[in-house]
Amino acid sequence: MSLSSKGLTRLRDTLARHVDNGECPGLVSVIRRRGETHVDVIGDVRRDTIFRIASMTKPVTAALAMALVEQGRLRLDDPVDELLPELADRRVLTSLDAEVDDTVPANRAITLRDLLTFRLGWGGIYAPPGTYPVQAAAAELQLGLGEGPPRPAGPPEPDEWMRRFGTLPLLHQPGERWMYHTGSEVLGVLLARATGRSLGEAMREHLFEPLGMIDTGFHVPEAQLGRLTVSYSDGKLFDAVDGQWSKPPAFEAGGGGLVSTADDYLAFATMLLANGKHGRERVLSRPAVRLMTTDHLTPGQHAADGFWPGFFGAHRGWGFGVQVVTGRDELWATPGRYGWDGGLGTSWHNDPAEDLTAILLTQRAGFLLHWPLYLDFWNGVYASLDD
Incomplete structure (x- = not known):
């Protein structure tokens, strides 16, 4: 025993x-x-x-990504822009408390590795609503970005979800900071597009x-x-x-x-x-x-x-x-x-x-x-x- x-x-x-x-x-x-x-x-x-x-x-989504990497359909350090053009040419807030149009260009493209490790530059902001201007901008888009329990009835279909998310600036430079949750949501859209299936x-x-x-x-x-x-x-x-x-x-x-x-x-x-x-x-x-x-x-x-x-x-x-x-x-x-x-x-x-x-x-x-x-x-x- x-x-x-x-x-x-x-x-x-x-x-x-x-x-x-x-x-x-x-x-x-x-x-x-x-x-x-x-x-x-x-x-x-x-x-x-x-x-x-x-x-x-989240671990299940990551495991699917690794299966596609093994098959040669994805590479960890390739930019995600080809499958997620909504994330090309990112802008990044000058600080978390900046206005949403106070941005600088991203230093580099977001990669699959960034999504898997939650370092794409966006994630849950665990502060009271209204603390930062970007919180209001994100809430208005109804994307379900991780500040509460999951609610499947809320977010729109994947292409519209990505379009809306792509209008937001990043909170940090790609690869700079670990931030919870959003990487798995974006990863799910990327995996669906990579396979041509839901x-x-x-x-x-x-x-x-x-x-x-x-x-x-x-x-x-x-x-x-x-x-x-x-x-x-x-x-x-x-x-x-x-x-x-x-x-x-x-x-x-x-x-x-x-x-x-x-x-x-x-x-x-x-x-x-x-x-x-x-x-x-x-x-x-x-x-x-x-x-x-x-x-x-x-x-x-x-x-x-x-x-x-x-x-x-x-x-x-x-x-x-x-x-x-x-x-x-x-x-x-x-x-x-x-x-x-x-x-x-x-x-x-x-x-x-x-x-x-x-x-x-x-x-x-x-x-x-x-x-x-x-x-x-x-x-x-x-x-x-x-x-």
Whole structure:
């Protein structure tokens, strides 16, 4: 046994308390280590319940990009201008608090690598609305640029989305600063254009079908809506079963639009943990997975952070769509551990050194990185390791 039965019982009891006290409506957790899989289902959900996985979409979008790079259809350091002419000849704000027309020319073109590492020059601005003039300009365009939970019914179709985004100046020079979220949204449009298909169709061909992810997509088919759980925010209904994910969105959001199940996402996660293999089938090469899960940020970009002071600190970095642990400062912080969370109540990380993947799925919207449920889950996972 690679997992302690006593530790797993203690973990289940801890998770059940979070459900019983009303902190979340129900949850599914999966821990897989050295071929052993442990699943807990607590509350008003089932193992096959469909969840809105929010920003856990970002690693999937990055993996699709790596598949196309391996096929020679994209190159990491090529400018994106050919596929995204809306981003050619960028202008950059002279400062974040400048008026939107107070700009200078970009020093260089945006590349695919910039999109993957969130260094294209635009991302979430985590300040009260109205703090900076550019916030009002962006809000007026209704692009859903990352300052709140995903809302598929809001943004326009991809070409119009890119046209509107292309009217905004960059906030920083390309490659200069890590800023969250927007890189995945732009990347999704680029991948759709590169394949000549919708983002969802491209994901299905290159990832979902090879991995058997039959319940993952950008909306839930009518026949499966009974398996979609409701989502809450601040104790109130955020999205109903027949809500925003019950119909195909105009904009398939590479930064946060997917729905999935515990077993579907486990297939994706274990493929990465196996260095790109799913059973006997290779989905990505080992070098592609290693590149995707390596920290690409400079010391200055770590110091500048992207959410709040100390977000990266001395022990965290960013790969392609995933956070990467670079030093141990918590029980669960093994160097080389990677993964990401979702703002609607989801969390996933792989730990290659421990041959471990773990997933937590619930549906409570909010800024959850330090949510006690997450902390207790990951503490309990690592306390259950038995070898």
